[in-house]
């Protein structure tokens with residue numbers, strides 16, 4: 503198997519008396535789609551927040567590409583290629599899709615999102631990369647429509663394009679299918695399957711059909727602790743996992 507891109511070593515996060523992350527160890531290989539599942543309150547979102555640099559761990563280490571990033575902030579982690587999607591992105595509803603992506607690209611190149619209108623030439627040079635990102639998420643045909651005309655599912659695809667605009671190596675995807683109907687969910691599954699070829703992905707998702715069809719490996723979190731990691735087939739048949747979480751669902 504390929505080398506590790508992200509290693510979580512003995513991570514702990516406490517909130518008062520609650521251990522939301524409890525001596526967690528995780529190893530994400532370069533190029534894999536690794537899904538994180540577990541019952542409500544298992545600590546999935548808390549983990550993602552620590553990986554993205556939004557929440558400081560109580561103890562333990564996070565290594566990205568061999569570098570200790572545990573104490574780096576979000577911006578420093580984005581620069582290294584760690585990007586979180588779906589809970590932080592704000593889109594501009596009256597601007598077109600391509601304008602939204604251009605703003606994101608501009609923020610990456612200049613660290614400044616709000617002076618884009620002063621930089622007409624820069625904006626022109628970012629249009630092609632922005633259109634390519636829209637192509638990658640299946641929204642090229644709607645590039646010039648106002649963002650507010652998109653369906654909920656399409657807005658999430660656009661958020662993904664904005665996230666890809668940061669040039670990530672590791673994508674942290676927090677419930678990309680949340681609140682979607684069947685059609686939008688299926689489109690997102692197809693899209694994630696395509697993105698798998700280009701990025702290492704850590705996916706949190708409650709839709710078990712999506713998880714088991716997409717993941718190379720799955721880790722199961724219970725009370726902040728990883729109780730099993732393995733291929734979908736191994737997880738499906740793991741007695742401890744069935745008892746702790748999956749029951750008869752799988």
Ligand SMILES: Nc1ncnc2c1ncn2[C@@H]1O[C@H](COP(=O)(O)OP(=O)(O)OP(=O)(O)O)[C@@H](O)[C@H]1O
Nearest residue numbers: 517520521522540541542543544545546547548549
């Ligand atoms: N800011 C906070 N303050 C106090 N407790 C918190 C905080 N954030 C999370 N927790 C607690 O930590 C535990 C893990 O929560 P977390 O949201 O990470 O779980 P989750 O697996 O993402 O759940 P879900 O699947 O419902 O989204 C829960 O017991 C939660 O109540």
